[in-house]
Amino acid sequence: MQRWIRGRSAASAARYFSQDTIYALSSAEGRAGVAVVRISGPMADTCLAQMTTARAVVRNIHHPSTKEVLDSAMAIRFPQPKSFTGEDIVELHLHGSRPVVTGVLQALSTIPSCRPAEPGEFTERAFDNHKMDLMQVEGLADLLNSETEAQRKQALHQISGSVGQVYEDWRLTLVRCMAHAEANIDFGDDEDDVTDAAYDAVVDKVRELHASIGRHLADGRRGEILRNGVQVAILGAPNAGKSSLLNVLARRDAAIVSPIAGTTRDIVQVPLNLGGYPVTLSDTAGIRETDDVIEKEGVQRAHKCRAEAHLKILVVDANDTLDPSVVDLVDANTIVVLNKLDLAANQIPQLALQAAAMCPISCVEGTGVDAFLQTLQAHVKNLFAGANDDAQGLLITRERHRTHLQDCVTHLKSFLEHPYESELAAEDLRRAIQSIGRIVGRIDVEDILDVLFRDFCIGK
Numbered sequence: 001m002q003r004w005i006r007g008r009s010a011a012s013a014a015r016y017f018s019q020d021t022i023y024a025l026s027s028a029e030g031r032a033g034v035a036v037v038r039i040s041g042p043m044a045d046t047c048l049a050q051m052t053t054a055r056a057v058v059r060n061i062h063h064p065s066t067k068e069v070l071d072s073a074m075a076i077r078f079p080q081p082k083s084f085t086g087e088d089i090v091e092l093h094l095h096g097s098r099p100v101v102t103g104v105l106q107a108l109s110t111i112p113s114c115r116p117a118e119p120g121e122f123t124e125r126a127f128d129n130h131k132m133d134l135m136q137v138e139g140l141a142d143l144l145n146s147e148t149e150a151q152r153k154q155a156l157h158q159i160s161g162s163v164g165q166v167y168e169d170w171r172l173t174l175v176r177c178m179a180h181a182e183a184n185i186d187f188g189d190d191e192d193d194v195t196d197a198a199y200d201a202v203v204d205k206v207r208e209l210h211a212s213i214g215r216h217l218a219d220g221r222r223g224e225i226l227r228n229g230v231q232v233a234i235l236g237a238p239n240a241g242k243s244s245l246l247n248v249l250a251r252r253d254a255a256i257v258s259p260i261a262g263t264t265r266d267i268v269q270v271p272l273n274l275g276g277y278p279v280t281l282s283d284t285a286g287i288r289e290t291d292d293v294i295e296k297e298g299v300q301r302a303h304k305c306r307a308e309a310h311l312k313i314l315v316v317d318a319n320d321t322l323d324p325s326v327v328d329l330v331d332a333n334t335i336v337v338l339n340k341l342d343l344a345a346n347q348i349p350q351l352a353l354q355a356a357a358m359c360p361i362s363c364v365e366g367t368g369v370d371a372f373l374q375t376l377q378a379h380v381k382n383l384f385a386g387a388n389d390d391a392q393g394l395l396i397t398r399e400r401h402r403t404h405l406q407d408c409v410t411h412l413k414s415f416l417e418h419p420y421e422s423e424l425a426a427e428d429l430r431r432a433i434q435s436i437g438r439i440v441g442r443i444d445v446e447d448i449l450d451v452l453f454r455d456f457c458i459g460k
């Protein structure tokens with residue numbers, strides 16, 4: 001354990017070695033049915049003994065010195081090593097009232113070597129005690145930040161450890177390959193065990209792994225898109241009804257709507273949950289040639305937004321002739337919305353556009369909005385189609401993982417270019433092993449952990 005704690009930031013290492021017992025409110029702040037105070041560390045049982053006589057039963061909680069009754073609560077013990085942190089843990093399930101929680105936390109501060117927990121410190125202890133690996137900690141962070149069902153599923157999948165296990169299996173395969181490569185350096189042809197045929201099998205194994213990781217990398221970034229949300233840009237000419245559409249979908253007046261062409265200048269974003277998938281809708285400035293400096297900037301931002309979007313909605317006024325510059329915006333990832341149907345005298349214009357779909361609607365009357373939403377939802381869902389094609393349902397959820405996997409592939413490729421130059425080949429495998437080992441994380445994890453735990457709430 002010393003090996004990787006040594007690199008930990010000074011504050012974090014000091015915290016770890018102090019052997020303090022930490023406590024915090026682990027449920028949400030404020031009035032609630034139940035408030036859970038979690039205590040972890042060597043004094044957890046002592047805290048319990050000093051404040052109540054209970055073991056998972058309802059009892060009075062006393063102030064340890066004044067003996068004043070602070071609450072009637074349920075106390076649960078989770079003895080080490082099977083607890084969340086791997087240490088003795090006590091949970092006090094209190095009434096969810098501010099004075100009760102404040103009184104209990106204050107009472108805990110009077111017990112020697114007990115102190116309030118830092119954000120994420122319970123999870124940090126779980127990591128330190130090998131109860132979770134880095135990917136699981138990241139998965140927990142994702143779960144806490146998740147807002148839709150699909151995000152929750154992905155985070156839970158990562159917390160379960162199954163994704164990390166696949167990487168660990170790949171790493172162990174490479175370790176075995178490297179043992180063979182090093183045996184080649186040490187014994188060459190003199191050793192019976194290290195036959196050419198055995199080494200050929202190692203090269204085949206590396207080739208296989210190189211292909212598997214390559215396929216895994218070609219996942220269309222579905223895991224990262226799901227984690228960060230699907231970006232959908234609403235584009236079109238001025239006055240087509242882009243802001244009106246945004247407001248209809250958001251069910252509130254998120255953007256200003258007016259008959260003055262060129263009203264929207266900056267990007268206006270609204271988050272949506274579409275069938276369990278997280279979506280960010282961006283309303284943009286109407287695209288046209290202009291000398292107005294501010295509007296020009298708005299049009300540039302609209303083009304940038306379009307370039308970064310996973311899906312585009314092109315809003316067209318069904319009563320206007322199509323501007324060629326707007327036609328150029330259409331591609332296979334664009335849903336065309338023919339708006340202002342109420343003014344079109346029941347004539348839906350037939351447009352020859354290579355779009356993903358065409359949806360006639362009226363933002364003012366609400367006609368066609370439900371059908372459009374279904375089309376949009378289907379296209380969002382389609383971005384993730386095939387997510388479970390992979391036997392393990394394996395998706396890359398963070399850029400950090402992708403970078404290490406790409407490094408690993410680079411080293412494996414280098415190995416495959418000179419597999420029979422023993423020393424070079426062994427060095428390539430060593431680097432490939434290191435790259436993949438960094439994902440699950442026991443190497444150079446300190447900076448990542450510091451950032452991760454900073455984003456955690458106190459009590460987690």
Ligand SMILES: Nc1nc2c(ncn2[C@@H]2O[C@H](COP(=O)(O)OP(=O)(O)OP(=O)(O)O)[C@@H](O)[C@H]2O)c(=O)[nH]1
Pocket residue numbers: 236237238239240241242243244245256257258259260261262263264265284285286287339340341342343361362363364365
């Ligand atoms: N009749 C009718 N009017 C609409 C409809 N949708 C929008 N409008 C009107 O069209 C005008 C422009 O609507 P906006 O939503 O501001 O259009 P926009 O595309 O965001 O415009 P810019 O900000 O100029 O890019 C407003 O007066 C809206 O009330 C519709 O379905 N039917």
